[in-house]
Amino acid sequence: MIRTIGIYIYAGLVVIGTLLHLPKAKKLSKQKSSAEINEKLFEQPKMVSRKVMERTGSTVYVKGQEKLPDGAVLFVANHQGLFDILALIGYLGKPVGFIAKKEIEKLPIISSWMEMIHCVFIDRKDRRQSVRAINRGIDYLKQGHSIVIFPEGTRSRGSNLNDFKPGSFRLAIKANVPIVPVAIDGTYQMLEEDEGRVKASTVSLRIEDPIYPEDYQNKKSGEIAAQAQDIIQKSLQGKTSEQTA
Template sequence: MIRLIVCFAYISGYLLYSTIELRRLKKLNPLLSVAEKDRIIHATPKRWSRTIMKLTGSKVDVIGEENIPEGAVVFISNHEGDFDVPVLLGYLAKPFGFISKMEVKKVPVMRTWMDLLSCVFIDRRDRRQAITSIREGAEILKKGHSMVIFPEGTRSKGGAVGTFKSGSFRLAKDGGVPIVPVSIQGTADVFEKNGRLIRPAGITVTIGNPIMPKIFLVKDLKQVAEEVRQTIIRNMDTPPNKKHQPAG
């Protein structure tokens, strides 16, 4: 219970404190490159996310980060639990935005941060709006920003990896960027499996080999979605590179 209270207090307090940083970031030189601008903006969420994970008492290991290519990519990840986002924000070197459910847009300071990170809000219940959001995300990719997608659409809570919704893969196809499979293991052990309490866990993030955009020339969205899903599942058992990179 104490860890839960401490984490919640830190998250809430830091969000309020970060309004000062938000004002500074909004005034960044517009002539900065996309990569440099993303690096500067991403620094605060990265620091915030790493602290959250340390407060949970968890240890995060990253495997295969050398597999991430230069330039914009779409990270496709399984979705174990609520701590997937802080783990990826805190421990992936490449800055990114992500596809988020529309409800998050109602959270005042969080919404502003997500806009700065080039996130996209999607309402999966509204097909027309969802298509518009995917197109918006593709344009963000074309500008050089990377993104994360959880194509299961909901948390597995540590269970089997669910079916991947193929429509979200149009983001990578229309954006013309590589897909990078990401396997997350252990985040559900922090929260979802503990009766909504927070406990320390060992978390592993495995980054697979990139899949180049040319795959869409020979395979349709459903085929690509299932291929990526199988890669993510396979990498949970046999990482493509067994050299661990401790991330704190």
């Protein structure tokens, strides 16, 4: 537990260290959006995420970055644990925002950076606010900002998948952007597996083939959700068979 507390303290100090970069980043965020500006705004969140992951002693392997399309995409990932977000920010290979819980908006410094990388805060208990948040996410995608969703809705805390909820797939449908499935494995072993104690793990991010608008335009959101879940499930099973072969 002492090690876990130490990692949390380290993470807090690294986040505090980004305060020096906030004023410049806020000015930059007010300029006309471009790929270059998005990359610059993403530098500090990416740096923090990598440092914290490294501090845990974990190793992150990424496969399939060559499949990433240019422009905005909706990333669809399974949600094993809390460290999924750091793994994606640090190693995915593309600036991304998230559909995040409303509570995170209360966190100082972190919430400021999340706003600048175009995260959307959602209160699932407030239907009207949820609709506004989804519409904001659609606007961000149309403006060229990629977003990650976790359609399971909550952490699985293991290697099994919960059913994908179709509602969030409206983001891609309305914005007319590619959907990129990402299979995450190993993050639950960093925290959730051992009663909240942080430990090292081998984490993999497997980027699968994009599902382009022309491939899903005649499908309902439930069908798209089922397709994405099937892709990620097979990807996770493929990784398991590779390890045990």
